[in-house]
Amino acid sequence: MALLPVPDAKARLLASARPVDGIETLPLADTAARVLAFDIKAKLTQPPFNSSAMDGYALRAVDAPQIGSELTVIGTAAAGRAFEGPLGPGETVRIFTGAPVPEGADTILIQEDAEKIGDDSIRTTFQVTGGRHIRPRGQDFAEGETVLKAGTLIDFSHLTVAAAMNHPTLPVFRKPKVAILATGDELIEPGGNPGPAQIIASNTFGIAALVRDNGGEVLDLGIAPDRQDAISAAIKRARDAGADILVTLGGASVGDHDLVQATLKASGMELDFWRIAMRPGKPLMVGSLDGMHVLGLPGNPVASMVTGMLFLEPLLRRLAHLPERRREVDGITARPLRPNDQRQDYLRAKITRDELGNLVAEANPKQDSSMMKIFAHADGLIVRAPHAPELAAGEPCRILLIRAFD
Numbered sequence: 188m189a190l191l192p193v194p195d196a197k198a199r200l201l202a203s204a205r206p207v208d209g210i211e212t213l214p215l216a217d218t219a220a221r222v223l224a225f226d227i228k229a230k231l232t233q234p235p236f237n238s239s240a241m242d243g244y245a246l247r248a249v250d251a252p253q254i255g256s257e258l259t260v261i262g263t264a265a266a267g268r269a270f271e272g273p274l275g276p277g278e279t280v281r282i283f284t285g286a287p288v289p290e291g292a293d294t295i296l297i298q299e300d301a302e303k304i305g306d307d308s309i310r311t312t313f314q315v316t317g318g319r320h321i322r323p324r325g326q327d328f329a330e331g332e333t334v335l336k337a338g339t340l341i342d343f344s345h346l347t348v349a350a351a352m353n354h355p356t357l358p359v360f361r362k363p364k365v366a367i368l369a370t371g372d373e374l375i376e377p378g379g380n381p382g383p384a385q386i387i388a389s390n391t392f393g394i395a396a397l398v399r400d401n402g403g404e405v406l407d408l409g410i411a412p413d414r415q416d417a418i419s420a421a422i423k424r425a426r427d428a429g430a431d432i433l434v435t436l437g438g439a440s441v442g443d444h445d446l447v448q449a450t451l452k453a454s455g456m457e458l459d460f461w462r463i464a465m466r467p468g469k470p471l472m473v474g475s476l477d478g479m480h481v482l483g484l485p486g487n488p489v490a491s492m493v494t495g496m497l498f499l500e501p502l503l504r505r506l507a508h509l510p511e512r513r514r515e516v517d518g519i520t521a522r523p524l525r526p527n528d529q530r531q532d533y534l535r536a537k538i539t540r541d542e543l544g545n546l547v548a549e550a551n552p553k554q555d556s557s558m559m560k561i562f563a564h565a566d567g568l569i570v571r572a573p574h575a576p577e578l579a580a581g582e583p584c585r586i587l588l589i590r591a592f593d
């Protein structure tokens with residue numbers, strides 16, 4: 188079977204991806220980083236009254252036609268405590284920021300521009316103009332106005348306005364559920380004592396973090412040994428739990444112990460494609476099982492993480508109603524690079540910024556897909572297209588960022 192080019196594989200994967208339609212109503216404080224399911228209208232008007240934007244004096248502009256006008260202070264208005272009653276000619280009310288502007292007043296004189304004369308009078312020391320420092324009722328939003336649109340990825344700014352609109356809860360799309368199954372007789376959980384031929388199952392942790400970072404909920408199915416009955420029991424658990432995506436780790440290649448694909452097929456999976464023209468990540472497998480997406484990621488940890496970024500992330504984001512994350516940027520290579528073969532290559536690289544602002548990527552000389560330390564120390568991956576020609580140091584290249592770089 189010919190290896191599928193990366194863009195074709197991604198297009199096929201996303202063609203079958205439908206955003207989830209389940210909705211849950213959550214307390215406002217729990218909705219950060221969730222996607223709003225409906226338009227949200229204001230339940231009240233803000234501000235609910237004409238309010239003062241400054242500490243000072245509320246008055247009628249006609250009563251202070253020039254600097255030196257004198258007014259009688261007849262009361263106080265503070266935030267949460269209105270002044271009851273109208274303001275008559277020659278009168279003023281001591282007012283504080285956020286307080287309702289008393290009836291009859293049409294401007295605020297800030298206290299720095301007023302001089303106290305006696306206990307209950309002031310003199311203006313600045314020219315008063317009408318309408319100053321008054322926030323009109325409804326200037327922010329009006330009752331019934333749609334302020335937040337369905338599909339908004341809720342952040343701190345949306346939470347603030349939603350609270351101000353008097354919404355104690357918000358309707359959000361449910362998180363897609365991603366079941367993760369590690370496979371392999373050699374694997375044990377971190378914290379255990381590995382036997383002579385054993386290693387720690389590390390991939391689940393990186394993939395689970397990637398899932399959570401992209402709006403998904405994790406169902407950790409643990410480790411299944413290389414036995415069909417154990418793998419099929421785990422597949423059943425994923426289906427029973429209503430997983431939207433099943434991610435298997437390892438056992439994706441062609442060895443005698445690579446049972447994952449055969450077991451999935453025996454459980455009813457329809458294989459969409461298998462084996463991609465990429466390095467690392469060649470054995471990636473994609474299928475579906477009763478509407479559950481199945482992604483078989485290769486066992487080598489770096490291959491797992493790279494295919495996770497390239498395939499699991501966009502699939503999950505599509506299901507979660509999130510926009511695709513753009514990880515690719517332009518940069519230049521710090522080292523000369525060999526001509527490439529038919530597999531799109533993703534070279535682990537350290538990134539720096541040169542004095543012109545270019546991102547400079549220095550590929551690690553070691554690119555073995557089992558080397559987690561090098562991946563963890565890398566900032567990005569230099570993307571080498573199939574059959575890309577040799578590149579000299581300083582020439583442009585594409586970089587896939589592992590994390591935000593500034």
Ligand SMILES: Nc1nc2c(c(=O)[nH]1)N[C@H]1C(S)=C(S)[C@@H](COP(=O)(O)OP(=O)(O)OC[C@H]3O[C@@H](n4cnc5c(N)ncnc54)[C@H](O)[C@@H]3O)O[C@H]1N2
Pocket residue numbers: 369370371373374386387388389390391436437438439440441442445467468469470484485486487488490556557
């Ligand atoms: N004859 C061939 N052999 C291999 C091919 C091939 O095309 N022909 N492909 C190679 C490539 S490329 C990769 S990548 C690996 C991946 O194969 P599998 O997905 O079947 O992975 P395993 O054999 O199960 O494991 C590979 C490696 O990774 C370790 N591993 C597995 N799971 C985990 C985990 N959860 N956490 C940490 N490490 C894990 C495992 O112990 C192996 O060392 O196949 C090549 N072979």
Ligand code: MOO
Pocket residue numbers: 465466467468469470485487489490556557
């Ligand atoms: O995916 Mo394998 O890691 O290409 O070496």
